[in-house]
Amino acid sequence: MKSVSRVFKALADPTRRQILQELKEGELSAGEITAKFPISGPSISRHLSILKGADLVAERREGNRIVYQLEPEQVAGVVGDFLSAVCPTQVLRSRKRKRSKR
């Protein structure tokens, strides 16, 4: 699937959007994220893997747990690109140019 599609599909779910908002405050482990939502751990885990698949978050293992952090550049990059493609006059501000296929 294309990157843009993965990102917008990821953002289509309210739980996932809220996970991103929580991560904006700082990194959190899977368990800490789960504690903030009324749904099961496995369901959160699935949401996290979708967010990760869209590169909206990064994960790293830290001992026993897995810690997630927001990737604001991907969020702003992909969504911002779409926004400036569709309504160039409304949006915009100098964003870092994306490095081509690093």
Added chain:
Amino acid sequence: MKSVSRVFKALADPTRRQILQELKEGELSAGEITAKFPISGPSISRHLSILKGADLVAERREGNRIVYQLEPEQVAGVVGDFLSAVCPTQVLRSRKRKRSKR
């Protein structure tokens, strides 16, 4: 459903995102839009009604046909709000403040 959810669900489909991009060039009738895609008229009609339900497009009847136009303020407003909520440092530019519940 909440407005933000309707918007992001609407944007989750690639055909719908592309419809918005086509409309960016100027308004188009349902038939003209259909002609640009490889899927059936009724399917396009459904996509249009989802976009309309999210206020991403407006429609008006013009004689025989129904003409659609982009609502760039809704696109930029909702998506931009999310963007500045999640990654305030990356994005941003003065956007018109949304009039409260007109």
Added chain:
DNA sequence: ACACTATTTAGCAAAATAGCTAAATTATCA
């Protein structure tokens, strides 16, 4: 090795989504 904690993976059921064709609707024109 064993127990314990944190997390993911598997497998299932219910709901939502997107496509199709056929039928209904709305407007135009003779």
Added chain:
DNA sequence: TGATAATTTAGCTATTTTGCTAAATAGTGT
């Protein structure tokens, strides 16, 4: 009014999504 054109609505099917519980995996501490 009757025919034609443009579009939507209805009804169907296949696929995807989201939630769950149970089981597997990975790391820590004894």
